[in-house]
Amino acid sequence: MLLLDRESGAWQDSWFHRLPELLRDGDVLVLNDSRVIPARLFGARPGSSGKVEVLLTEQVSNWEWRALTRPARRMAVGQELAFAAPDGDVRLQAAVVADGEFGERLLRFTPVDDFFARLELLGHVPLPPYIRRHDQPLDRERYQTIFARQRGSVAAPTAGLHFTPEILERIRARGVVITYLTLHVGLGTFQPVRVAEVAEIHLHTERYSMPAETAEAVNRALLEGRRIVAAGTTTVRTLEHCARIGRMEAHSGATNIFLSPGSRLNVVGALLTNFHLPQSTLLMLVSAFAGKDKTLAAYRHAVETGYHFFSYGDCMFIA
Numbered sequence: 001m002l003l004l005d006r007e008s009g010a011w012q013d014s015w016f017h018r019l020p021e022l023l024r025d026g027d028v029l030v031l032n033d034s035r036v037i038p039a040r041l042f043g044a045r046p047g048s049s050g051k052v053e054v055l056l057t058e059q060v061s062n063w064e065w066r067a068l069t070r071p072a073r074r075m076a077v078g079q080e081l082a083f084a085a086p087d088g089d090v091r092l093q094a095a096v097v098a099d100g101e102f103g104e105r106l107l108r109f110t111p112v113d114d115f116f117a118r119l120e121l122l123g124h125v126p127l128p129p130y131i132r133r134h135d136q137p138l139d140r141e142r143y144q145t146i147f148a149r150q151r152g153s154v155a156a157p158t159a160g161l162h163f164t165p166e167i168l169e170r171i172r173a174r175g176v177v178i179t180y181l182t183l184h185v186g187l188g189t190f191q192p193v194r195v196a197e198v199a200e201i202h203l204h205t206e207r208y209s210m211p212a213e214t215a216e217a218v219n220r221a222l223l224e225g226r227r228i229v230a231a232g233t234t235t236v237r238t239l240e241h242c243a244r245i246g247r248m249e250a251h252s253g254a255t256n257i258f259l260s261p262g263s264r265l266n267v268v269g270a271l272l273t274n275f276h277l278p279q280s281t282l283l284m285l286v287s288a289f290a291g292k293d294k295t296l297a298a299y300r301h302a303v304e305t306g307y308h309f310f311s312y313g314d315c316m317f318i319a
Contacts, residue, residue, distance in 0.1 A: 038123030
């Protein structure tokens, strides 16, 4: 774990097991409890020998999902899709009903008795693309945080992967309040930057829930001048979105908030985050919090020192 002081820009090499020592009595640690679903489906187009691959990215209603499809050119509106277990006993059926803004499709599934139970049997864990192997049964738990409860993400909120029950217990023993919110990780979190001007960046929406307990803990801490510690960029985006719309209260909604250098953060006082790719909106968010020059200097040190990037890599604590 790399420690970065966002005031001075000084960094220090450390280890994640030291995180409890870096937190203060009265801090509020906010974690994202979203759970990764087996969102990758392999199926067919009825009446054709062509195979299809679907990655569910966001649930829009009970039976409608936004999804990336392959081959995309064969997925015109009206196209029917079928997904089945090898023995044919478990099935899901869907139809393409609309095109999306970012090249995705809107799928409407035929209602079934328990959609998620069937998805668990038919779906595959959407491992990050740099993991060049098929998913395995163990990935269903390995690619989850230990506090994952609310199903809906297509990628793990990876800053949370570092935590163990022992670390959380040591954090509580320090007098830190631990609380949870939910942001279902979709394409918005990992969308690469494809435009020349920051002002042109427009993210996908991602759905979130702010529980009453978390809203109350955050509001009280801010009133009393205590620090809000966010675990992960998804947690930052949810907290700052709720502050911007003036709803730090129990509710659910969707956000496409984009934070970049120059953005004002009103809630978060410390951030635990993994290392992100260049030219990514995630790196821009970290730079918004710590400052662009300080963030990039810390990243240069991380690269030179051999820190690991990506979902299962190392992390930074910025305070």
